[in-house]
Amino acid sequence: xxxxxxxxxxxxxxxxxxxxxxxxxxxxxxxxxxxxxxxxxxxxxxxxxxxxxxxxxxxxxxxxxxxxxxxxxxxxxxxxxxxxxxxxxxxxxxxxxxxxxxxxxxxxxxxxxxxxxxxxxxxx
Amino acid sequence: xxxxxxxxxxxxxxxxxxxxxxxxxxxxxxxxxxxxxxxxxxxxxxxxxxxxxxxxxxxxxxxxxxxxxxxxxxxxxxxxxxxxxxxxxxxxxxxxxxxxxxxxxxxxxxxxxxxxxxxxxxxxxxxxxxxxxxxxxxxxxxxxxxxxxxxxxxxxxxxxxxxxxxxxxxxxxxxxxxxxxxxxxxxxxxxxxxxxxxxxxxxxxxxxxxxxxxxxxxxxxxxxxxxxxxxxxxxxxxxxxxxxxxxxxxxxxxxxxxxxxxxxxxxxxxxxxxxxxxxxxxxxx
Numbered sequence: 001x002x003x004x005x006x007x008x009x010x011x012x013x014x015x016x017x018x019x020x021x022x023x024x025x026x027x028x029x030x031x032x033x034x035x036x037x038x039x040x041x042x043x044x045x046x047x048x049x050x051x052x053x054x055x056x057x058x059x060x061x062x063x064x065x066x067x068x069x070x071x072x073x074x075x076x077x078x079x080x081x082x083x084x085x086x087x088x089x090x091x092x093x094x095x096x097x098x099x100x101x102x103x104x105x106x107x108x109x110x111x112x113x114x115x116x117x118x119x120x121x122x123x124x
Numbered sequence: 125x126x127x128x129x130x131x132x133x134x135x136x137x138x139x140x141x142x143x144x145x146x147x148x149x150x151x152x153x154x155x156x157x158x159x160x161x162x163x164x165x166x167x168x169x170x171x172x173x174x175x176x177x178x179x180x181x182x183x184x185x186x187x188x189x190x191x192x193x194x195x196x197x198x199x200x201x202x203x204x205x206x207x208x209x210x211x212x213x214x215x216x217x218x219x220x221x222x223x224x225x226x227x228x229x230x231x232x233x234x235x236x237x238x239x240x241x242x243x244x245x246x247x248x249x250x251x252x253x254x255x256x257x258x259x260x261x262x263x264x265x266x267x268x269x270x271x272x273x274x275x276x277x278x279x280x281x282x283x284x285x286x287x288x289x290x291x292x293x294x295x296x297x298x299x300x301x302x303x304x305x306x307x308x309x310x311x312x313x314x315x316x317x318x319x320x321x322x323x324x325x326x327x328x329x330x331x332x333x334x335x336x337x338x339x340x341x342x343x344x345x346x347x348x349x350x351x352x353x354x355x356x357x358x359x360x361x362x363x364x365x366x367x368x369x370x371x372x373x374x375x376x377x378x379x380x381x382x383x384x385x386x387x388x389x390x391x392x393x394x395x396x397x398x399x400x401x402x403x404x405x406x407x408x409x
Contacts, residue, residue, distance in 0.1 A: 007394045010380070012343040040301045049322035050153060050300075052339040 001029055005046060013048055018056045025065055025076060026088055036066060036074040126152045126188075128274055128306045129173075134182030136172050143168055143330045146182070150274075150306055150323070155296060157321035157338075158310040159401055165330040166310035167207070170278050174204060186274070200229055203267030205260070205277040211251045217262055218247030228270035239265035257288045264292070268299065275299065277309040281316050289313070293320050314397040326401060333404050338397070345400050346380040349373070350390035359386040364403040376403030 001024045005016055024030045036042070039057065043050040057074055060066045064083050068074045078084055103113050127149040134146040143165055150156050160166050171177045173184055175195055184191040186198040211220050217240075225231040240247060243261040254262060260280055267275060275296070281289045296307050297320055311317065317324060317338065324341060326333040334341075348363075352373045360366065362383050366375040376399055377383050380392060395403070 008392075010392075013339045038301070040297070043322070044297050044301075044320075047319060049337055049339045050155075051151075051322050051337045 003046060005048070014052045014055045014059075017046065017048070017052070018059060021056065021060060022065060022087065023091075025078065026084065026091060030076045032076060032078040034076040036076065038073070128152045128187055129308065130183075130185045131173065132183045134169070134172060134184070135180040136168060136177070136182075137180055138168075141165070141168070141330060143172065146327070146330070146332055148325050148332055148335045150308055152305050153300070154322035155300060155307045155320050156309075156323040156325060157314075157317040157397075158308060158325050158327065159312065159314060159317065159397070160310075160327040160333075161312060161401075161405065164327045166327060167278055168330075169327060170206075170276060170310060174199075174276065200270070201273050203270065203272030203275045205263045205267050205275070205280050207278050207282075211259075211262075213252040214250065216248050216250055217245060217254075220251060221247070221266065224266055225270070230271045232269050232271060235271075236265060236269035239268055256283045257285065260284060260292070261288070264295070268295075273305040275304065275307045275309070277307070279310055279312070281311055281313050289316060296320060314401060317397045321397075324397065326404060328405055341397070341400055342394055344378050345395045345403065346377055346383075347393040347395040347399055348375050348377055348380070348383055348387075348390050349393070350387055354387040354389075356386065359383065362386065365405075376400065 001021070003017060003020045005013060009016065011019075021030070021036075036057070037045070039050050039053045043053045046053075057066065057068060061068055061074075064079075065077065066074055067077045100113070108116075128151070130149040132147045134143055136143040141163070146165075146169055158166055158169070168177070172179050172182075173191075175191060186194075187201065189198055191198060212223075215223075221236065225233075225236070239261075243258070243265060245258060245262055245265065251259075251262075260283075264277075264280070267277075280292060284292065293316060296309075300307065321338050323335070324338050325335045350372060352368050355366070355368075355373060362379045363375040363377045366373050368374075376395060383390065384392075
């Protein structure tokens with residue numbers, strides 16, 4: 001798993017880390033049962049606070065992406081497939097929203113955008 | 125999360141300096157940095173916490189136990205590294221260890237030997253022949269060899285070269301990985317904190333300025349650079365400190381979105397701990 005933290009981004013550190021772990025799960029770089037590093041080890045490697053990693057783990061656990069077992073470790077959980085699919089859709093939706101905003105700011109119409117999408121989708 | 129140390133309403137006064145209502149707590153499982161300029165009150169606070177100097181008023185609790193009533197038990201559970209060390213200069217490292225180890229109920233000779241080897245310290249060497257770096261390593265070996273749950277250190281990294289500082293920071297993170305409940309250390313070398321601290325407490329002129337998670341600090345403060353001409357009176361108010369040259373200004377702010385709306389064309393960066401510390405002490409505005 002690759003995690004890169006940007007020092008110029010306005011996105012809070014915990015959000016950057018959380019998003020990238022989620023991406024790795026969605027892209028199946030991390031699969032069911034994979035162990036995540038201990039909070040302290042992870043924090044040391046990323047040079048962030050243990051409190052930040054703790055928050056990332058807590059939120060990912062609440063969202064059903066990982067499970068923590070006291071004294072054993074933290075593991076990727078993909079048992080909630082519907083949630084995962086939904087997240088995948090959300091991931092695309094987010095990118096589409098960005099794209100639509102860019103298109104709007106450049107005064108590109110919906111029809112134009114749709115036809116660009118059709119062409120690019122076939123080519124990719 | 126439990127707090128392993130809580131301090132409330134701590135007051136202490138000297139002729140020319142006083143601690144004013146110092147209140148803070150340390151959460152379990154964290155490395156906490158205690159920052160401030162020289163003379164801000166770091167050492168006085170630490171010494172008062174440890175009962176090495178009398179306080180005027182205030183409540184200090186380690187591990188939920190009151191310091192006034194349980195000093196012996198508490199000191200058994202914490203490792204302390206103070207500036208200078210307070211060792212008998214004429215003794216050898218082994219002899220001094222003999223005196224100190226007898227004060228602790230769970231002294232581990234095995235741990236001590238391991239640290240002495242790791243730091244390349246010879247038990248037969250005299251204390252007065254130690255360099256500053258070796259003296260700190262020796263103090264650390266003693267502090268880490270009685271299963272301490274909390275480590276309190278006063279300026280452990282000052283006067284050490286970058287290599288030894290790096291080693292010390294590594295040992296601290298290992299100590300936490302191996303089940304240490306907390307490390308609390310004062311420093312004015314803020315780059316050490318950028319690397320390993322989880323929490324930061326800042327003191328200035330005897331008062332606590334902030335107690336905050338390091339990453340939250342780094343997320344909320346921003347370093348802004350731009351054209352001095354754009355600094356209106358209203359815009360200036362958004363900054364904690366500003367320094368200006370003929371070529372532009374650099375300022376520290378906690379209100380980046382407001383700054384963006386007041387001043388166009390700015391460069392925004394994440395600050396370092398040092399920027400935040402100096403910003404809070406104030407600068408030209």
